[in-house]
Amino acid sequence: MMEKTKWFDRFKRQPEYMGVILLTAVIILNIITQGSSFFKTSSLQTLLSTNTPLIILTMAQCIVLISGNIDISTGITMTLVNVFAVMMPTKVSWMPVWAAYVIAYCLAVLVGFTNGVLVGYFRIPPMLATYGMSFIVSGTCLLISDRPQGKVAKELWKIYKGNFHGVPNSLFLVIALILTWLVIRKFSGVKEIYALGGDEKNTYLTGVSTIRTTIRAYTISGIFVGIGGIAWTLMLASSNPLTGEAKTLQSIAAALLGGTLISGGWGTMICGALGALFFGLVTNTTTYMFIKFIPKFVPGFSVSTYYQDFVAQIIILLGITLSVFVSNRTRKLVKRAVRIKREDEL
Amino acid sequence: MLELLNIKKKFGAVTALDRASFAMEKGEIVALLGANGSGKSTLVKILGGTVKKDAGTIKIDQKPVEIRSSAESRNLKIAVAYQELSLIPKMTVYENVMMGHFIKGKFGQVDERKNRSFVASLLEKYGADCGLDEYPKDLPSSTLSIIEIVKAVSWDPDILLLDEVTAALHHNEVEILFSNLRALSEKGVSIVMVTHRLGEIFNIASRAVILRNGESVADVDLKKTDINKIVYYMTGKIPEIVENPSDEKRSGEDAVLIVDNLTIGESVRNVSMRVNRGEIIGLGGLEGQGQSQFLRSIYGAIPLESGSITIAGRKVDYKSSADAVKDGIGFISGNRNRESIFNLRTIGENIFSAKMSMGRDFSPISNRMIIQQANQIVQEYDIKIGQINDPITSLSGGNQQKVVFGRWILVSPAILLLDDPTKGVDVSSRRELHNFLRKAADQGMTVLIVSSDNDELLEIANRIYVFYEGGIHCMLCGTDCTEEKLVSAMMGMTVKDSAK
DSSP: OHHHHHHHHHHHTSTTHHHHHHHHHHHHHHHHHHGGGGGOHHHHHHHHHHHHHHHHHHHHHHHHHHTTOOOSOHHHHHHHHHHHHHHHHHHSTTOOHHHHHHHHHHHHHHHHHHHHHHHHTSOOOHHHHHHHHHHHHHHHHHHHOSSSBOOOOHHHHHHHHOEETTEEHHHHHHHHHHHHHHHHTTBHHHHHHHHHHHOHHHHHHTTOOHHHHHHHHHHHHHHHHHHHHHHHHHHHTSBOSSSTTHHHHHHHHHHHHHTOOTTSSOOOHHHHHHHHHHHHHHHHHHHHIIIIIHHHHSTTOOOOHHHHHHHHHHHHHHHHHHHHHHHHHHHHOOOOOOOOOHHHHO | OEEEEEEEEEETTEEEEEEEEEEEOTTOEEEEEEOTTSSHHHHHHHHHTSSOOSEEEEEETTEEEOOOSHHHHHHTTEEEEOTTOOOOTTSOHHHHHHTTOOOBOTTSBBOHHHHHHHHHHHHHHTTOOOOTTOOGGGSOHHHHHHHHHHHHHTTOOSEEEEESGGGGOOHHHHHHHHHHHHHHHHTTOEEEEEOSOHHHHHHHOSEEEEEETTEEEEEEEGGGOOHHHHHHHHHSSOOOOOOSOOOSOOOOTTEEEEEEEEEETTTEEEEEEEEETTOEEEEESSTTSSHHHHHHHHTTSSOOSEEEEEETTEEEOOSSHHHHHHTTEEEEESOHHHHTOOTTSBHHHHHHHHHHHHSOTTOOOOHHHHHHHHHHHHHHTTOOOSOTTSBGGGSOHHHHHHHHHHHHHHHOOSEEEEESTTTTOOHHHHHHHHHHHHHHHHTTOEEEEEOSOHHHHHHHOSEEEEEETTEEEEEEEGGGOOHHHHHHHHTTOOHHHHHO
16 A cells, blocks of 8 residues: 555656546546447547647657747648648659658758757747747748648558557557657756756756757757658648648647646656647547537537537646646645754764 | 966956965865955856856966866866755756766666666765655755765766855764765865855865955965964954844834844744834845845745744735835845846836835826936935936946935835845945935934945944844944954854854
């Protein structure tokens, strides 16, 4: 029993605590309302494949938030990958499809790196630097393609939307990225990112280069955004320069839902994944509630879809409030009473 | 092995270091001493790479070196334990210690096991009572100081700088620290100790270098020197012990401010005082002994942990400074840029700002009203300005401070609190400010002034409370107000010390 409470206490102090609670709550709600049909391969598959880009984007956002900065160019960068990879082969005759994907991916990393240089070396406030960057990226997107068009080869998106023995393939992608995180968090470079977000001045005093650490955080973010962009492309199965940008703010909200703090130094990429999944599930659940669940009991119930969004956003806002509140609390845990001086013990 | 020659450093108009020199051998433990504003912290910061020197040379093993960043300082095998701590609150103890130099495994990853056992052994050696996975926020300040020292030592430095690290330590923790330091020095580590506890240095250091006003004035062998001599080098006065401290419990009917057993964490401990109407009270002591926190807690800027404050016969518990201002308390900080002036606003607006906070949230304020009232203050106190609509930054430091003073005169508070108001202010402005304060006190305003300048305290204060390590060491009034006695009280000297 003792052992168990100890384990729970430790879990409570982890950044993921609130994300796990929120996600469990919404999953339980789903099981109650939908029953076993929630676990049907087809519904899980749709749920995951539509939300995987947001999950990856949130993971990317998390590492930047941990470093004490913010990146509001992630959504549009994801769009750039999408537009570039789909449209360039049709516009530039010598470019094979695989090269377009590789270059698009590198562009995302480059955007992240440039953001890092602007914020770390030139000391431009992160909000401004990445906002400016989002315009450059958005302009580039529109230069390549100004409307939704193009097609992704069926073989490619079939893989993404397919499943392996009932487990959606997109889930494997998310798991692979989480495993990547579990490996890279062991490196001192990532620990320095935490230090930077925790206290910039003291990180400098410790002899860690704050410039290099900032650039590192944004570059890691860029690496993840690139993968997110490819997932986004496969999900859309076409190119769309318009819808990606909205994902930026969603990813910041999702990161906070998962327990990452906007003030920096606290959180993990797993928090991001949990938060994004919650985000996706809430939207999913409210739609289900309004369309299927409530009409079952109240015949003839029907409301505009705007109400669905309204309810979903309220739940998300409540979730964020709860999560930020709890994260702040877990860090502050009651200051232990000053210990008895050892002189007294002797 | 370490040699500093004629180091100079100026912060704006203030000279922090001027011809400071310092040398030490391998394995030596040297105490670096100095009173307020002597530049000892600046010297430590220059070696730590956080402050750049203006002139002078630093030599390590006879080779001149440049220290441009804290990373370069680490590369030269210099490690610093800072007084204000360099720990990161959201990281665990073990990550804090190893940050920047984790022991790496085969693939360059952090080898948790090796790091942990290394940190655990160090923590145990230095007697830190904490787990590896605890967060600094949950630990008492004495443990944090030890972690800060362990963090510096973990770099395996050749030169170890300890800036006031013993201030937060308990007696037995200091003992453990000192035996560890001795062991380190035998291994060839050179150690510089900055401390205000003069009693301690005789136990640990062999030599003391003393700074005064940014200059190194003496380099003494501690075996042949006594504490009085050291204080003399630090302040230019031979300390005189206060033998019969004046009685605290003077019962005046006019008590405006009564503070009873005020405690704020570990920075202010059981401070009581009683202040009468129209008095000018000086709060003296070395920097960082709790005076500033004490003043701010009266102003409602820092919540008090226990104790009570009674103002004009009424117990108060301010939730914020705004409550204090409404109750007739004014506050002037010596840190003008950060805590008192509005850089971009005009002189008139700066004068009017306190009055504005007294009004209702949406009361109309005309420009004419601001200018008229501000002009009145400017004329009355003869503040030299160009136009009332010039930005306040067009004025010199002294005149800026006079403007801030005028801000409070406009609302005529019952109690005015000043935290080292004449820091970096020229002599004539300082004299004028003193005159203003006297005039205001004559008219019934009560003034509490913290000052790092002893002359200033002796000149204007009716009584002086001397702070030492968060408590009031003694109170000086009447004939006790001499520099010699003030100096001895600042160093926390008691009758026992002088007998040494």
